[in-house]
Amino acid sequence: MIFKLNVSSFRNQYESPEGRRLCVFTAPVSEIPKEWEDWRDVNVRDTKRRSDVFNAIVDTLENDPEEMVFRNLGITIVSPRVEFDNKTNVVTVEFSDKTRHGIANGGHTFSAIQHALLKGPVNAQVKVECIVGEIDPKWLVDIVDGRNRSRAVQTESLENLAQSYDSIKNVLTSPLYKDRIAYSEFELDDRNKRKDISVREILSYIYCLDDFDKNTHPIEAYSSKGAVVDYYAAEDKSGKKRHTYVLEKASKILPEILELRDVIYRDLPRAYNVAGGSFGKLTSMGVMIHENNPRPLKFIKGDTIFAYPDAFVYPILAAFRQYIDHRSWSWGKENPLEIWENKKIDVASAMKDAVGTFSGNPNKMGKAAVTWRMCYDAL
Known part of the structure; x- marks a missing residue:
């Protein structure tokens, strides 16, 4: 499945000798496709969506939207292909295998964004980090586990x-x-x-x-x-x-x-x-x-x-x-x-x-x- 997003910024950060690539973009929260809800299977730890974390993100989106991109760690996705058109500022993201592609981290952020948008427009930006390339399933587990363990107890x-x-x-x-x-x-x-x-x-x-x-x-x-x-x-x-x-x-x-x-x-x-x-x-x-x-x-x-x-x-x-x-x-x-x-x-x-x-x-x-x-x- 192909998704096209109008973004505010895009940057390639690193490419490994094996061809795996790390890039990041920021985009208005309204650009995050609601269809990504169907691409969350790779985050096996993302089960606590209805939490105080969710409430805090919604609170930022509703009451302090301009600070969203600074306070929030954003969303991490795994994709076989991410391309940026610098003439149109459009990013193309491809997902094709639900066991390997989709939201690896940031499920609370994604859910909070969709929840806030149901109430009306939200003038906020969100960061999306992209891990791009052919990803071994065992390596994917390590990525998901490592990123989900980084959060401290409130x-x-x-x-x-x-x-x-x-x-x-x-x-x-x-x-x-x-x-x-x-x-x-x-x-x-x-x-x-x-x-x-x-x-x-x-x-x-x-x-x-x-x-x-x-x-x-x-x-x-x-x-x-x-x-x-x-x-x-x-x-x-x-x-x-x-x-x-x-x-x-x-x-x-x-x-x-x-x-x-x-x-x-x-x-x-x-x-x-x-x-x-x-x-x-x-x-x-x-x-x-x-x-x-x-x-x-x-x-x-x-x-x-x-x-x-x-x-x-x-x-x-x-x-x-x-x-x-x-x-x-x-x-x-x-x-x-x-x-x-x-x-x-x-x-x-x-x-x-x-x-x-x-x-x-x-x-x-x-x-x-x-x-x-x-x-x-x-x-």
């Missing part, structure tokens, strides 16, 4: 093993989401499906509301959830593990934090419109409308016709940290939902200004300190 898996997240597990007991949260890699639910909420996401919401002053914004909650996991796994300057005094205290109000997150997500589109904007027209900012197929909210009952990037939500949620007493991790005199109800139009107006500044680039908006400061001041 921090959250080790922290879960160390029972660092027990205080979180003890409070997140709602039947709406209890069995959907993965506290380590490769967690499946009772139906053998991937759990759709990662502990990384839960920790990022706590980080949003941690003890940062008005001039120090917890932008990593949006931009680098892996860094947030490492932050709570590490020791502070006094030698205390942060999970022992932050996560345990924060867990007391964690269900309320998750509820607040969903209420913000549900209410923001209408508040944005009341503030003089037109939320449904922000397609260049990743906003999509599903009028005939509303999407359920993550942590509370109800649904929404809107789907939009986390860049809108994190700066608003983080603004609520000013209403928390961090000595006890408790809310002040005012209920956060009442604060939101009273202030949401003002906050939406601030977000409208941020959209005007970063039109067409939600990722930049989500990483910009000015966005977080505007939301903080509006609240």
